[in-house]
Amino acid sequence: MPRMDGRDPRQLQQLLLAKTGAALALSARRVNMAPQIPEQNAASASMATLLLTHPSFVEHDTGPGHPERADRMRAIDKVLAHEIFAGLVREEAPLRDDVEEQILLAHPKAHLEKMRAIAARPLEHPTHIDGDTVVSAGTWEAARRAVGGGLAAVDAVIEGKAANAFCQVRPPGHHAESDRAMGFCLFSNAAIAGLYARAKHGAERVAIVDFDVHHGNGTQDIFWSDKDLFYASTHEMPLFPGTGAVNERGVGNIHNAPLRARDGGEQFREAVESRILPALHNFGPDILIVSAGFDAHQADPLANLRLVEADYLWVTEKLAGIAQRHSKGRIVSMLEGGYDLNALARSTAVHVKALMDAGS
Numbered sequence: 001m002p003r004m005d006g007r008d009p010r011q012l013q014q015l016l017l018a019k020t021g022a023a024l025a026l027s028a029r030r031v032n033m034a035p036q037i038p039e040q041n042a043a044s045a046s047m048a049t050l051l052l053t054h055p056s057f058v059e060h061d062t063g064p065g066h067p068e069r070a071d072r073m074r075a076i077d078k079v080l081a082h083e084i085f086a087g088l089v090r091e092e093a094p095l096r097d098d099v100e101e102q103i104l105l106a107h108p109k110a111h112l113e114k115m116r117a118i119a120a121r122p123l124e125h126p127t128h129i130d131g132d133t134v135v136s137a138g139t140w141e142a143a144r145r146a147v148g149g150g151l152a153a154v155d156a157v158i159e160g161k162a163a164n165a166f167c168q169v170r171p172p173g174h175h176a177e178s179d180r181a182m183g184f185c186l187f188s189n190a191a192i193a194g195l196y197a198r199a200k201h202g203a204e205r206v207a208i209v210d211f212d213v214h215h216g217n218g219t220q221d222i223f224w225s226d227k228d229l230f231y232a233s234t235h236e237m238p239l240f241p242g243t244g245a246v247n248e249r250g251v252g253n254i255h256n257a258p259l260r261a262r263d264g265g266e267q268f269r270e271a272v273e274s275r276i277l278p279a280l281h282n283f284g285p286d287i288l289i290v291s292a293g294f295d296a297h298q299a300d301p302l303a304n305l306r307l308v309e310a311d312y313l314w315v316t317e318k319l320a321g322i323a324q325r326h327s328k329g330r331i332v333s334m335l336e337g338g339y340d341l342n343a344l345a346r347s348t349a350v351h352v353k354a355l356m357d358a359g360s
């Protein structure tokens with residue numbers, strides 16, 4: 001087990017072992033409650049969880065002192081190198097020929113061209129777009145591969161090549177509105193993946209669930225007026241970016257469950273159980289995209305919620321249960337925030353392990 005900054009790695013191992021037991025119990029309940037066609041069981045048993053990432057993500061240089069930094073990728077690389085994750089199918093997040101075409105599903109051409117003009121320049125030093133959002137020489141490739149990871153993940157889970165997928169990407173995406181980069185985000189990675197599932201594969205109902213501590217104003221903006229697109233979020237409020245009130249409802253397809261500073265796992269689970277899961281179940285998605293930010297962790301320096309690894313395990317299992325019921329288990333999870341390196345690595349580990357167990 002790679003040792004991370006002096007934390008006891010046995011704690012993670014114990015959590016993962018406990019998690020495996022929970023998954024077995026979940027599987028047993030599934031067998032008892034929901035008889036399935038034998039071929040479906042055989043197919044899902046043979047499919048693995050896909051991990052998409054790329055070395056270019058560390059080349060997106062946000063400059064000294066920026067929380068959304070390359071070390072986030074290195075911390076996750078380190079934890080996912082453990083033998084527990086040997087069953088992952090690992091692929092590079094691709095630089096696809098069609099990536100700009102798919103970006104246009106969520107953003108106007110003017111935004112794409114603006115980002116190209118800003119980020120594709122040979123920048124000597126990291127340059128601020130706004131107070132938070134920085135581009136550097138490596139940003140243009142990283143931003144397009146972050147989108148490309150989501151596209152490849154959607155292809156894989158819908159074509160039955162993977163049970164589910166985790167995209168270990170940066171820059172993150174959920175703050176990027178249709179025509180505006182902000183909050184470390186250039187393109188709305190998760191929304192693009194969801195719209196691509198519909199455009200390319202005919203998914204009729206696409207859901208995004210976002211448990212990053214910040215509200216995904218960008219995803220909400222892009223999904224706002226389409227009843228076949230679903231967006232649900234837990235987030236601390238008030239906090240950046242300021243959106244995410246309960247009364248922001250779109251056309252009844254937006255489900256915000258704000259939490260208060262110092263809320264912890266109990267309040268988080270209650271919000272998910274009462275306000276997100278029933279709505280998601282009623283919606284019945286053909287594919288579930290997860291905006292997986294881990295900055296609601298109690299150790300995170302950017303926010304004030306008090307989640308722990310077990311809460312990320314719990315929510316992943318809950319979402320996997322709904323995906324199993326409605327969308328053949330199809331989940332594409334995309335990394336968003338998470339700025340304490342230990343908490344990020346450990347939370348990502350339990351999330352990915354839960355995806356692996358859900359797919360097996």
Ligand SMILES: [Zn+2]
Pocket residue numbers: 212213214293295336337338
């Ligand atoms: Zn965040």
